[in-house]
Amino acid sequence: MNFLAPLFLLGAVAIGGPILFHLIRRTTRERTPFSSLLFLQPTPPRLTKKSRLEHLLLLLLRALALLLLTLGFARPFFRQPEAPAPAAGPGTRTVLLLDTSASMRRSGLWDDARSRLARHLREAAPADQIALFTFDREIVSKLSFTQWQSVPVGERAALALATLDGLSPGWSSTRVGPALIRAAEELTEDEGTGQRRRILLIGDLQEGARLDPLQSYEWPKGIEVVPEAVRPRNPGNAGLQLVAEAPDSDRGTGAVVRVRVANSPDARKEQFQVGWANADGTGFATAPTDVYVPPGQGRMVAIATPTNAVGLTRILLRGDDEPFDNTVFVYPPEPAPLDLLYLGSESPADSHQPLFFLRRALPDTRRQTVHLTVRKPGETLATETLAASRMIVVTDRLPDNLADAVRGRMEAGQTVLFAPTGDTAGATLQRLLGHPELTLGEVRPPTYAMLGELDFRHPMLAPFADPRFSDFTKIHFWRYRKLGEPLPATAQVVARFDSGAPAWIDFPVGRGHLLFLASGWGPDDSQFALSSKFVPWLYSLLDLAGAAAPPSANPLVGDPLPLPAGRTTDFAVRLPDGTVTNLPPATIRFAGTLQPGIYFLGAGPTATSVAVNLDPAESRTAPLGPEELERLGVRLDPALSTAAAEPKPQAVPPAQEAEGRQKLWRWLLAGTLAVLLIESLVAGRTARQTSLPVEATS
């Protein structure tokens, strides 16, 4: 028999109490009336052998009650026979998943997680197979089963630990769901080996760990997950998040930056300060705002941007013990410049011409600033202007040399929107497409023509694919140009009129496109410019032309940053830590956002800056119960799911557990009560028997 609290056994010396009291003649409270105390003198209590003999049974009962009580408090338990040694069986196939997300930066977590991992590695039996993965937003395989088995048994743990050298928690979010699925798939590959399969999940398992992918994943049978949660020294955490504004909202609202201060439910602090940080992020540059956030709640705080806010790029939260999520980076998004070249002879003030509507359909937004350059076909045009234009709109016949230059840009990757206002532009089309056989003839339907067949898979019409927006029948076309057949094989008809004639055609030319519009948007040709479809359609054209994809409103660590397309040279990205990465022209995204901060994209006047922040979910650090995993169908190892169990030899079940199962103290307590009951009965009987034979009469 073992004891959980053996110090309580010292209470057994209390048995000496009843023995002593039995030796001392009872100092009774019983009163005996007597005629006179004249001849009496007080006598002290004394030890008598007689009393010890008389009340031996009572003494034994009282001592037994005390002994049982003492044993009960000492929480006895019988040690269970040790589990069979793991080496005896076929071994266990274990995937160790180590969390390296930003929330693991909290005090003590990483060291704790590493020591647990090391313990598991060292305790692995020779027959065990172990693979090691780290995960945050991405899953990284550090050690495969094959690598584990390829080294001698004694060197395996060292090999696995060596893969973690220099590793520390990153800044990414926690995605437990994909990591578990990946680990489960790793284990299901070698099904049928008869080995026990399990996933050991070592991390802080916080509320912000994304488990959603597990909802649609059927957990494979026979794979158990052992969540081993590490807990920080400071349980609470407050985090700062940037509240993003819509990218299309008006400019000028940047005078106020809204941040949200979220406090975890287990937090002990409630009083915080928020304000602009100075350049090195160590203190406040302006007077901070006091914020009171009770545990488990969040508060929105509007931080005014100072008028001379040069160099202020981060907002700081002070008052929280865990600093990893106490800074947000703010950089007002600069509207991307977008150059358009319009080659046409019409007057910008003529409300019947396409140019009039084009100028008004592309206002400046937070996202981009459109520069429209209008050149008449005969005017001189700088090569730089042509090269810098993202899209070239051609509505008139161009001189041959200009047409050739435009074709050259197209082949380099630019987009040309060819919307002739008359059939005279046919020669230009032939030149642009390199198809001398193409003819262009004007058609005037008796009443009007409509778009009858639309290909919503084309990027130009993709935004209208939803049935709510796909009705183009309200747009009437008074006249259009008809291309003579046959069309080039590469041409893709995006839309046809109800007569069957192609309305919009996408001609790939080189790396670029030529989008042919059989009918323009001017009121002379159609009602298109006046329809609600026109502006969205124009923007989809701009997107097609390679304008920068709308940046994420608030890119998070790990989010790829879109890069401008159509680049011909390397693109420099300066990271928050000052290092510069040069990306080849073919790269369209920068995926190296591994730390929060300001990223400078490009160089020169077109350079833009993006603030990348920590995932707000990382700030939700309240512990996630293993039952959440069970709820999503993940099978937990019932024996080892004690999340925060202290490291103990695995073969011996924890004493608390054994004692908790056996609960011997209950029986001892019941025994004590029973003995006390018997003692009361015996004492009552003894008292009656030994009452005074002399009774006073009144």
Added chain:
Amino acid sequence: MNAGPNAALASGSLISAPALMAIRSLELRARAVVEGFWSGIHRSPHHGFSVEFTEYRQYTPGDDPRHLDWRVFGRTDRHYIKRFEDETNLRCHLVVDRSRSMDFGSTGHSKADYANTLAATLAYFLHLQGDAIGLLTFDEVVREYLPARHRAGHLRHLMHTLEAPAAGHATDLAGPLERTAEIVRKRGLIVLVSDFLAPATAIERPLTRLAAAGHELAVFQVLDPAERDFGFRDPSVFEDSEDGRTLYVDPAAARPGYLDRLAAHNASLRSLCERLGIGWHPLGTDRPLELALFDFVQNRSRRGRRTGRPGTQGGIAS
């Protein structure tokens, strides 16, 4: 005559104290004792015992003519005066302790019951002899006083007084005895019934004064067997019935000392009584009253033979 009570005691014909105390009426108790006493001593209690000798004397002028014995005058034609019995009989005052300490008892009846019965028995016995009986009850002061008389109804009145519940608390033997000496002017027999649980020195002076006043004194010390033997077994808090004082006493340890002190106290009382010529009668409440009465009568008889009657008036003839 001595063989009578002892033989009765040996034969078990005496009424035991508990049986006697079961009789509610004090008068009946007294009668039972006295008749039993006589039946143990004599075959006929109405023969052989003479009341106080009645004498005749020649009439002299000035005597009350009511006291002339006309029968003698009719026979002898002489005037003789018959002396009245009450003038010639014993005056006995019973002085009974009614204090709270007398309420103690371990044999089913208290010392007070026993003392009252003893007083009633003596009163009845003396009344039958035609003696005048008076009564004084006391605790810390004299509570009741009935002058010595021999009238019809007086005995019953006396019994009622004895039966009245006691109201006293403490015992002060000296004060009431002094007071008795003041009240009882005529010499006579004074029977003192108490437990005498007070220092002997305190009562020496009043007893001396009573004895010096010419009274014949008889002292009955009534003690319960528990007081006499201290037969308690278990330790307990002993509470003084008079002043409420408490004392934790382990009887096994305290008994020898108690008995020694009690014996010394009794010895001092006895020597005091012997010195003053006072009859000393220690009584246990478990002792049959007939024996107490017998002791009393025998003692008086001895005293009568040895020292003569202390007074000039009648005594008890044995």
